Amino acid sequence: MAEGVAPDVAGAAAPLPSARDVAVWRIALRNRGVLWGGVVLALIALVAVIGPWFVVDPTNLNPMTRLRPPGEAGLMGTDQLGRDVFSRVLSGARVSLVVGLAVAVIAIAIGLVLGLVAGYVRWTDAIIMRVMDGLMSIPAILLAIAMISLSGATLGTVVAAIVIPEIPRVTRLVRSVVLTVREEAYVEAAIAAGTRVHMIMVRHVLPNTIAPLIVQATYICGSAMLTEAILGFLGAGIPPEIPSWGNIMSEGRTFFQLTPWIIFFPGLALAVTVLAVNIVGDGLRDTLDPRIARTMR
């Protein structure tokens, strides 16, 4: 079905890449997963940004229409306080996307610095990597719950609590790239020519980390959205004043047997979003990083 569509679009997007300066995203868009996942994500993002302007206030209480099924009151029914589930799900999309993006960017930034240092400055390697090993052995969800319960649940603490357990994976990845690159002949040549360390980093090491990091960022984004929802569902996430997919579902638990849609709609939205992110991630991995693709596929 998509066979006929994808090459056309890709063909229209770019001529055959001949040199490195062809924009990476053009190559990536040739992949069907990246294209379709990207389209779905763009739609979700669009709906998240402009959607809430067109629907009733998600915090609007209406005792007259409590627990109504979908269709009878609003597209997705109402919850136990008479709030419109559809507008709540739309607002929740904002939270999910913001958390996913913020966590991915921050975790990559911190992990990149730590990984570069561990890979390049020999004496720090053992220390940083042991700390990362330790951090990796702490169950992410428990660590996040503990951090949030101690410092109070806000958007910031939730993002921080999800970022910290993600850092070790990025650090390990960057470090392994650095260790491979520094053995390459062109880096040895640069060192022999007296190039300064920070220039070697910027010119030779950093460009090699970009492709795997973009791939890793999409996976982190997807898992951050899931973790945020899990925290919200367990009552340890973003406070209920701001509707998030997690806390909508958390509030829907009490009446689940009566009104399952309060859990199903945000759950579906979450699953579709994360699926789109993961499909984009798989596509990017296949196009940007053939080496990883071989072992991970």
Next chain:
Amino acid sequence: MLVYILKRVAMTIPVMGVVALFVFALLRLSPGDPAAVIAGDFATAEDVARIREQLGLSEPLVVQFGTWVWSLMQGDLGTSIFSGKPVTELIAQRIEPTMLLALTTILFSVAVAVPLGTLAAFKAGSLIDRFVMLFSVGGFSVPVFVLGYVLIYVFSLNLRWLPVQGYRSPFEHGLGPFLSHITLPTLTLSVIFIALIARMTRASVIEVLEEDYVRTARAKGQSELKVLMRHAVRNAAVPIVTVIGIGIALLIGGVVVTESVYNIPGLGRLVLDAVLARDYPIIQGLILFFSFVYILLNLLIDLTYTFLDPRIRY
């Protein structure tokens, strides 16, 4: 060999130390007075002072850490603020459902995922292969608790095949009630695990199938089933077992959520109740407990490599 085992065991000590340091720092470095945070919004000054005393928060940090690690090494994970019981005792009371759920999940996942991944690798590119890959991407995308509610909705509320929630101990109520109550939680928790293991199995079997000895085996006329069983799966065992070990971390997080969805009185529920009550020693103790379980299981897995693959010699 013995030297390697000792080395590998010794390597876990700094990791455990880092974990302990993190868990310790978590409470002390959090903004505000930890004693006041734990005491909650309605606490009196005496309550805060009592909790501060109980946690030894007025001592210098180094002394606090020292005494805490010393008691950890004697197997003392601390004492619950509200019930006054040792955390180890609380863990012992609640560990059975959690351990059995983890066990059924691992058994079920391996039993499903390894054949599925092998089949996908054997028929790489086929419809079955695509289905397995689609399932594994989907498995990573569906939130555990949403899946749990979908299963409850279909199998418990509509079809009425299985009980909605709860837990029955096999030692008290027998195997039948235990199985009927553990089936849905196991299915729920298994999906992500199956996705993970099937993906890894497929990747490593594909790799092994390209080896010369597989071609030799085929050339001498061995049946495809034997090629798969005797050569491919056996040689792919190490990465598969490794990914199971890494997956334990996923499993621990999933157990907390699954126990919450199905109302299972295990360690996950103990954590959540402790969070609601701000009973920090319990949270701290359980994080340490789960981390050490993870570290020890992965140590065990590392040590079994020699049995799985005689080529690995230390």
